[in-house]
Amino acid sequence: xxxxxxxxxxxxxxxxxxxLPFYENVMGLKCYNIExxxxxxxxxxxxMIGQTKIELLESTDPEGPVGKFIEKRGEGIHHIAFAxxxxxxxxxxxxxxxxxxxxxxxxxxxxxxxxxxxxPKSTFGVLTELCEDKNSKNK
Ligand code: CMX
Numbered sequence: 001x002x003x004x005x006x007x008x009x010x011x012x013x014x015x016x017x018x019x020l021p022f023y024e025n026v027m028g029l030k031c032y033n034i035e036x037x038x039x040x041x042x043x044x045x046x047x048m049i050g051q052t053k054i055e056l057l058e059s060t061d062p063e064g065p066v067g068k069f070i071e072k073r074g075e076g077i078h079h080i081a082f083a084x085x086x087x088x089x090x091x092x093x094x095x096x097x098x099x100x101x102x103x104x105x106x107x108x109x110x111x112x113x114x115x116x117x118x119x120p121k122s123t124f125g126v127l128t129e130l131c132e133d134k135n136s137k138n139k
Contacts, residue, residue: 001090003082007113007131008046008053012066012078016045016058023047023054037110042066044110055081055110079117081129087114090130094118106132 013019016034023029029047036043041064045056057078059067069078084090087106095101102117109115112135118128 001082001084001093001130003084003130005083006052007081007083007129008055009077010055010057010079010081010127010129011076012057012059012069013075014058014070016043016056019056020045023056029054033111035110036060039107040065040109046111079127079129081115081131084130084132087116087130087132091116094130099123106130 011019020031024031027047029049031045031047033046034043035046038060041059041061043058043060045058047054047056057066059070061067062071066078091101091104091106095104100119100122102119103115106114106116109129109131111133113131113133115129115131118130120127
């Protein structure tokens with residue numbers, strides 16, 4: 001796969017409003033974007049650290065993936081997203097290596113990225129996201 005960097009770390013929180021003061025006042029980071037991703041049933045808040053982002057995930061529906069995660073496992077790290085080039089090709093390689101795909105083709109995620117998830121049951125318990133910023137490359 002050879003990811004170029006960790007694009008973001010997704011953290012499930014019950015409330016973005018309650019979590020913001022920790023990241024802003026204690027960690028000294030600035031939230032630069034809050035965005036709802038309707039088809040994922042989440043509201044997201046982003047902070048930049050170097051080339052990596054922290055993405056806070058607040059569920060907008062208890063039956064959505066983050067709502068179910070918090071119900072079962074509580075707040076905490078939800079997924080790690082790796083930046084890759086040619087995401088379709090990387091998905092086919094993961095599939096050929098026997099990895100269970102949640103998304104067999106990429107879809108649009110927060111910030112306009114093309115994203116696809118690998119199932120945590122075949123990635124040693126970590127929900128793994130591949131993402132590609134096609135806009136920044138004028139593709
Ligand atoms: N990390 C690790 N394990 C996870 C997990 C996570 N984030 N979410 C669920 N699991 C585990 C559960 O604990 C459970 O394990 P056990 O069977 O051992 O108890 C198993 O996976 C199945 O969990 P489930 O609650 O029955 O949930 P589902 O199978 O319905 O869904 C998953 C799990 C990962 C397939 C689903 O959450 C998914 O499709 N996720 C990808 C989309 C997503 O997470 N979107 C939100 C972020 C969007 C964004 O960043 O913009």
